[in-house]
Amino acid sequence: MTKYFLLFPILFFLLGGLFFYQNQKFNDGKLHLIVCDVGQGDGILIRTPRGSDILIDAGPDDSILDCLQNHMPFWDREIEVVILTHPHADHLTGLISVLKRYKVMHYFTENVKNNTLVYRKLQDVLAKNNLTANYSFAGNRIDFADKISLLTVWPEREWFENQKLQDSQNSITDSSSLDVNGFSVITLLSYGNFKALLTGDGGVLAEEQIVNAVGKIDVLKVPHHGSRTGMSSLFLESTRPDLAIISVGAKNRYGHPSNIVLDLLEKYNVKILRTDRNGEVEVVSNGKSFKVFAN
Amino acid sequence: MSKPLTLFILILTVVLVLRLFIFYSTKSQYKDGESISFNSRVLSEPKTYRSYQSFWLELPNTDRVFVKTEIYPEYYFQDKVYLSGSLHFKLLSDKTRILSMDYPKISFVKTSFPQEAGLAVVKPIRQKIITVFDKALPKDLSGLMLGIVFGIKQNLSKDFLDDLKTAGVMHVIAASGMNVTITAGFIFYLFSSFFKRQLAVFLSILGVLFYAFLAGFEASIIRASIMGIIAFSSQILGKQQYSFYALFLTGFLMLFAAPKYLFDIGFQLSFSATLGILYIPLLFKRWQSVYLDSFLTTISAQIATLPILLANFGTYSLWSIVCNTLVLWTVPFLMILGGIAALASFILLPIASFLLYLCLPLLLFFVEIVSFFAKLKGNIVFQAFPWQFSLAYYLLLASFLLFYLRRND
Numbered sequence: 001m002t003k004y005f006l007l008f009p010i011l012f013f014l015l016g017g018l019f020f021y022q023n024q025k026f027n028d029g030k031l032h033l034i035v036c037d038v039g040q041g042d043g044i045l046i047r048t049p050r051g052s053d054i055l056i057d058a059g060p061d062d063s064i065l066d067c068l069q070n071h072m073p074f075w076d077r078e079i080e081v082v083i084l085t086h087p088h089a090d091h092l093t094g095l096i097s098v099l100k101r102y103k104v105m106h107y108f109t110e111n112v113k114n115n116t117l118v119y120r121k122l123q124d125v126l127a128k129n130n131l132t133a134n135y136s137f138a139g140n141r142i143d144f145a146d147k148i149s150l151l152t153v154w155p156e157r158e159w160f161e162n163q164k165l166q167d168s169q170n171s172i173t174d175s176s177s178l179d180v181n182g183f184s185v186i187t188l189l190s191y192g193n194f195k196a197l198l199t200g201d202g203g204v205l206a207e208e209q210i211v212n213a214v215g216k217i218d219v220l221k222v223p224h225h226g227s228r229t230g231m232s233s234l235f236l237e238s239t240r241p242d243l244a245i246i247s248v249g250a251k252n253r254y255g256h257p258s259n260i261v262l263d264l265l266e267k268y269n270v271k272i273l274r275t276d277r278n279g280e281v282e283v284v285s286n287g288k289s290f291k292v293f294a295n
Numbered sequence: 296m297s298k299p300l301t302l303f304i305l306i307l308t309v310v311l312v313l314r315l316f317i318f319y320s321t322k323s324q325y326k327d328g329e330s331i332s333f334n335s336r337v338l339s340e341p342k343t344y345r346s347y348q349s350f351w352l353e354l355p356n357t358d359r360v361f362v363k364t365e366i367y368p369e370y371y372f373q374d375k376v377y378l379s380g381s382l383h384f385k386l387l388s389d390k391t392r393i394l395s396m397d398y399p400k401i402s403f404v405k406t407s408f409p410q411e412a413g414l415a416v417v418k419p420i421r422q423k424i425i426t427v428f429d430k431a432l433p434k435d436l437s438g439l440m441l442g443i444v445f446g447i448k449q450n451l452s453k454d455f456l457d458d459l460k461t462a463g464v465m466h467v468i469a470a471s472g473m474n475v476t477i478t479a480g481f482i483f484y485l486f487s488s489f490f491k492r493q494l495a496v497f498l499s500i501l502g503v504l505f506y507a508f509l510a511g512f513e514a515s516i517i518r519a520s521i522m523g524i525i526a527f528s529s530q531i532l533g534k535q536q537y538s539f540y541a542l543f544l545t546g547f548l549m550l551f552a553a554p555k556y557l558f559d560i561g562f563q564l565s566f567s568a569t570l571g572i573l574y575i576p577l578l579f580k581r582w583q584s585v586y587l588d589s590f591l592t593t594i595s596a597q598i599a600t601l602p603i604l605l606a607n608f609g610t611y612s613l614w615s616i617v618c619n620t621l622v623l624w625t626v627p628f629l630m631i632l633g634g635i636a637a638l639a640s641f642i643l644l645p646i647a648s649f650l651l652y653l654c655l656p657l658l659l660f661f662v663e664i665v666s667f668f669a670k671l672k673g674n675i676v677f678q679a680f681p682w683q684f685s686l687a688y689y690l691l692l693a694s695f696l697l698f699y700l701r702r703n704d
Contacts, residue, residue: 011653011656011657014655014656015652015653015655015656018655062434065434066434069433069434074433074655077430077431100429101429101430101434
């Protein structure tokens with residue numbers, strides 16, 4: 001009779017080992033910033049030293065789930081903060097799959113709506129999970145107990161409302177013609193001396209406005225998949241990143257990243273890593289220095 | 296065996312052969328080049344080649360047709376489709392003549408995803424279970440688990456599906472009834488060593504019905520359940536011989552009522568697996584030990600179904616036999632743990648999660664082995680599987696068994 005239960009001690013042992021191993025691996029007391037390889041789109045996971053999870057955009061499909069399961073222990077099904085930089089499909093579609101499998105505690109986004117099918121689907125899933133959107137504006141700050149902070153540096157509330165007003169005066173009612181990218185939420189992640197700027201699809205206009213608030217950074221998520229509208233030398237001059245990560249799909253039809261951007265980064269001696277060539281890029285920091293893991 | 300019984304079986308066999316003969320010889324004759332359109336069902340797991348995929352389809356009048364079509368969209372075993380095109384005769388290398396259709400117009404009627412099949416009552420229950428599985432396990436592993444327990448493929452990634460195909464274990468997640476047969480055999484053996492006979496049979500029947508329910512009462516799964524319940528319960532209640540008669544009678548009735556099951560892989564699989572689980576463990580009596588015992592049901596089922604699996608599920612190589620032997624024993628454990636977890640998800644969620652965590656080591660093992668063998672591929676791949684091999688295989692197997700049984704009588 002007991003012979004059939006021989007499997008249980010074995011399974012208990014193995015499961016115990018798995019808990020031990022993953023706890024060692026994922027709760028190492030360091031900050032992990034992972035730019036996931038989601039193809040043409042953005043999906044960034046931040047795991048704080050004490051194991052809180054922050055997701056900034058979720059890519060164009062459910063490949064973000066692979067990234068989450070590779071960087072979170074299997075028992076951790078909570079994502080403390082989700083920030084959707086702007087409501088475009090290549091940033092939000094994966095979020096629908098994420099919400100089906102993970103419990104999201106707080107949801108932040110820009111105050112712009114979209115009329116696409118996938119956006120409406122996301123609204124449904126958010127409602128089903130009892131999540132309401134918190135609108136991010138420059139100056140908003142989320143502090144975690146483990147000295148991690150997320151500072152929203154864009155969009156500025158005043159500028160944003162002016163812009164919306166102008167748009168309505170120009171009778172742009174259809175949000176698809178509105179420059180959703182320009183409003184894209186830009187977040188500064190800091191941990192001790194380590195700083196990373198996560199730019200979504202932000203454009204030059206925004207970047208030049210925020211340089212003072214940002215200062216010198218270590219890691220830059222290159223705006224808008226390396227599109228040529230995304231960066232200026234003024235911006236690089238004042239932020240001086242050591243590493244630039246471009247989240248981009250191989251052979252995408254937009255021609256991202258543009259040579260202008262690549263040349264500019266080279267001019268400022270910034271090391272470039274691209275998800276289409278290097279796969280997912282992981283930056284690990286102890287608050288003083290950082291290490292990079294990529295192919 | 297008593298004389299009247301032998302005679303009875305003989306008569307039934309003759310009747311069945313006659314029935315099948317008449318059925319298959321009076322089927323309507325198709326003409327070469329005839330264009331037809333019809334509703335059908337995919338009879339075999341499609342094989343994918345560089346530029347096309349091919350599979351067997353049910354023809355309206357008892358026959359089956361070999362279809363070649365574009366690689367996309369992908370079809371799966373038991374998908375329901377509507378197609379139109381022209382029918383041709385083809386002569387295979389071994390001189391058998393088959394019906395074939397090249398690149399017909401195909402549209403989906405219903406995919407094999409049992410989510411859309413079965414009773415309406417089952418749907419929300421299954422949806423709830425899927426959510427619980429997805430929230431407890433990593434993506435690929437919950438997909439695999441759902442595939443094994445319910446035959447649901449939609450939650451598996453394309454890469455992993457390809458791995459399953461290449462490694463030759465696709466049948467594990469096909470709703471063919473084979474899993475139900477293996478698990479039924481396992482449950483019956485398990486319970487009969489725990490409880491009194493009658494109670495064991497009663498509980499086992501409940502268990503098997505529960506799986507049939509979870510799998511959405513697909514026809515193939517109901518057939519497998521009936522077959523398993525009749526054969527295994529008569530084994531527990533009576534002598535070895537009784538279960539053979541019971542199985543024979545069940546098979547007879549099913550085939551007599553619907554002769555087309557003769558070429559139904561689900562039917563072939565569950566019939567031979569049941570027979571295998573009943574008799575093949577006898578061969579291993581000598582090596583029976585505490586450790587081997589629980590694997591015996593799966594190994595027996597595997598031995599009994601090998602040629603059918605080889606012929607019908609993807610690209611089979613010699614490696615895939617090794618791969619199957621390594622992973623198949625986990626199936627009844629996963630099904631039982633998964634089944635209890637499914638029940639628990641309506642009662643106490645943490646218990647469901649814990650049971651699913653317990654499956655993790657087994658699932659990780661399964662995935663690792665499968666992706667290892669998928670990379671190896673096989674250097675010996677059976678393209679068109681020769682029926683002569685199957686015949687020889689079963690004759691040899693039967694001779695071993697008969698010899699062994701005679702000696703032990």
